[in-house]
Amino acid sequence: MIEVQGLTKRYGPTTAVEALSFEVRPGAVTGFLGPNGSGKSTTMRMIMGLDRPDEGKALVAGRRYGELRWPLREVGALLEARTFHPGRSARAHLTALAAGGGIRPARVDEVLAAVGLSGVAGRRAGTYSLGMAQRLGIAAALLGDPGVLLFDEPVNGLDPEGVRWIRELMKSLAAEGRTVLLSSHLISEMALTADHLVVIGQGRLLADTTVRELTTRGRSLEEAFFALTGASADYRGAAHPTYRGATADHQGTAADHHEVASAIDAAPERNDR
Amino acid sequence: MTAVTATAPTGHHGFAHAARMEWIKLRSLRSTAWALLLTVAGMVAIGVVTMANTKVPSADKAAAFDPTNNVLAGVALGQLVVGVLGVLVVTGEYTSGSIRSTLAAIPDRRTLLTAKAAVYGTLTLLVGEAVALVTFFAGRAALADGVPRPGIGDPGVLRAVLMSGAYLGLIGLLGIGIGALTRHTASAIATLVGVTFVLPAVNGGISGPTVAKFFPTMIAGNSLAVAKPVSDMLSPWTGFAVLCLYVAVVLGAGARLLARRDA
Ligand SMILES: Nc1ncnc2c1ncn2[C@@H]1O[C@H](COP(=O)(O)OP(=O)(O)O)[C@@H](O)[C@H]1O
Ligand SMILES: [Mg+2]
Numbered sequence: 001m002i003e004v005q006g007l008t009k010r011y012g013p014t015t016a017v018e019a020l021s022f023e024v025r026p027g028a029v030t031g032f033l034g035p036n037g038s039g040k041s042t043t044m045r046m047i048m049g050l051d052r053p054d055e056g057k058a059l060v061a062g063r064r065y066g067e068l069r070w071p072l073r074e075v076g077a078l079l080e081a082r083t084f085h086p087g088r089s090a091r092a093h094l095t096a097l098a099a100g101g102g103i104r105p106a107r108v109d110e111v112l113a114a115v116g117l118s119g120v121a122g123r124r125a126g127t128y129s130l131g132m133a134q135r136l137g138i139a140a141a142l143l144g145d146p147g148v149l150l151f152d153e154p155v156n157g158l159d160p161e162g163v164r165w166i167r168e169l170m171k172s173l174a175a176e177g178r179t180v181l182l183s184s185h186l187i188s189e190m191a192l193t194a195d196h197l198v199v200i201g202q203g204r205l206l207a208d209t210t211v212r213e214l215t216t217r218g219r220s221l222e223e224a225f226f227a228l229t230g231a232s233a234d235y236r237g238a239a240h241p242t243y244r245g246a247t248a249d250h251q252g253t254a255a256d257h258h259e260v261a262s263a264i265d266a267a268p269e270r271n272d273r
Numbered sequence: 274m275t276a277v278t279a280t281a282p283t284g285h286h287g288f289a290h291a292a293r294m295e296w297i298k299l300r301s302l303r304s305t306a307w308a309l310l311l312t313v314a315g316m317v318a319i320g321v322v323t324m325a326n327t328k329v330p331s332a333d334k335a336a337a338f339d340p341t342n343n344v345l346a347g348v349a350l351g352q353l354v355v356g357v358l359g360v361l362v363v364t365g366e367y368t369s370g371s372i373r374s375t376l377a378a379i380p381d382r383r384t385l386l387t388a389k390a391a392v393y394g395t396l397t398l399l400v401g402e403a404v405a406l407v408t409f410f411a412g413r414a415a416l417a418d419g420v421p422r423p424g425i426g427d428p429g430v431l432r433a434v435l436m437s438g439a440y441l442g443l444i445g446l447l448g449i450g451i452g453a454l455t456r457h458t459a460s461a462i463a464t465l466v467g468v469t470f471v472l473p474a475v476n477g478g479i480s481g482p483t484v485a486k487f488f489p490t491m492i493a494g495n496s497l498a499v500a501k502p503v504s505d506m507l508s509p510w511t512g513f514a515v516l517c518l519y520v521a522v523v524l525g526a527g528a529r530l531l532a533r534r535d536a
Contacts, residue, residue, distance in 0.1 A: 045536075048376075048377060049376070050376060050536040051536070052533075052535060068380070069284070069286065070284075070286055071377060071378060071379075072377060072378050077377060081370045082369070082370045083370045083371055083372075083373040084371050084374060085298075085302065085366070087303065087304065088302060088371075092297065092298075092301035093301075093374070095297055096295075096297040096301065097294065097378050099290060099293040099294045099297055100291060100294030100375070100378030100379050101290070102284075102286055140374055
């Protein structure tokens with residue numbers, strides 16, 4: 001379970017995330033969808049305790065990241081950029097993390113095998129291709145066998161086979177009862193992988209719903225997405241201050257889903273005015 | 274719903290986990306071994322060459338003659354290598370992005386910086402003491418016939434050797450602290466070199482020892498590595514205490530900044 005509560009993050013004049021609230025539940029893949037620059041990575045960094053929110057908080061398993069007792073055994077994350085030293089081998093990188101996370105060392109070879117890096121585990125990680133680097137990041141996320149997993153754009157740089165592997169991995173992790181938050185700006189990927197969707201635009205929540213609900217009445221996910229994100233730009237321009245159904249004060253609870261769905265439906269019409 | 278452990282593991286992570294992680298990280302980079310090898314070889318070589326060229330002092334200088342100070346001349350090189358490596362222990366994490374993995378395991382910045390300081394400080398202290406002792410004996414053996422040989426048991430000699438070794442540990446910690454302050458390799462190394470080499474030289478040229486004696490390199494050469502304390506300079510223990518103060522202040526400030534900044 002991940003609870004994001006009223007998160008706001010500003011970088012100088014840029015507001016990257018604004019009053020964002022949603023929950024990520026176990027047992028499903030929750031897609032975190034939004035255009036580039038909409039604040040997905042920033043939100044994930046705040047969940048991980050890497051960036052400090054200006055307002056609000058994020059809880060994982062009921063605690064702030066910094067208060068977790070065994071962070072790597074409770075949360076695993078693949079973040080956007082490379083998160084290893086190029087001079088260290090994959091095995092050394094994971095062995096160090098295992099020591100820091102209180103994880104038995106034998107787990108290192110297990111996750112190396114799971115992501116298909118056993119054969120190159122002794123090589124300096126700086127020599128890895130983008131796809132191998134992603135696999136090393138996933139190995140690190142799986143190291144502590146955590147119940148909560150965050151993946152920020154995991155399919156970036158992967159070949160079709162790798163993309164499919166990630167997709168199956170996400171689904172199987174969720175099927176084991178884990179909480180999986182998967183960010184992407186790729187709508188098609190979300191349609192194939194996610195059960196639940198949190199859609200953001202310009203740092204604000206646009207929808208917190210299921211893929212199914214969003215694509216009712218024969219509309220494709222893509223159409224629904226553009227309707228939503230178009231509305232967000234519109235809202236930003238302050239042309240329609242009355243359109244608030246899916247933004248700041250939305251708390252992302254299950255009861256709200258229908259409200260959100262109707263707000264989504266309303267969006268294109270408002271755009272047309 | 275199978276594999277997930279609903280039961281929370283007992284206990285919690287802490288400094289010991291952070292220290293073990295940092296030790297594995299330190300020894301798994303080739304640069305660590307190379308840098309320390311360079312420190313040892315460089316300091317011993319400089320000590321031996323300096324001693325081989327040390328002449329019998331003239332009668333008026335015999336009282337102040339302090340070959341222990343000569344043999345430890347290589348500390349000037351050693352501090353640079355050890356300090357730069359200390360900088361990299363922190364800045365290397367930020368330039369590579371590995372800091373995000375590290376903080377995922379050990380979210381508390383103070384615990385992390387303390388662990389880095391403890392591990393690297395201990396390593397450089399041990400290497401420093403070992404190389405100081407080896408350099409002393411190797412250098413002493415290289416003295417020409419007729420030059421008075423210092424004995425490790427002579428007054429002040431063991432203190433000078435051990436304090437010079439400890440100096441490397443302190444400079445290692447200073448490097449870590451400066452790295453935590455700037456988080457950028459180039460600016461941290463520039464700061465380190467400025468504080469150790471450039472500023473004391475400039476300052477010494479302008480105002481003599483009044484201010485210059487407070488710079489780390491000056492303390493190392495004129496306060497620590499002396500069997501016979503030098504007038505105008507800080508006494509050995511005062512110099513040592515001043516250095517410890519610098520390290521505490523810089524590490525403390527570095528920890529504060531790390532805790533406040535986004536990673
Ligand atoms: N460290 C940072 N400093 C300044 N601006 C940032 C920083 N990180 C993100 N931003 C800005 O915040 C916004 C959201 O970025 P990001 O979270 O990376 O979006 P996404 O992951 O959805 O593409 C963008 O406008 C981006 O330029
Ligand atoms: Mg991103």
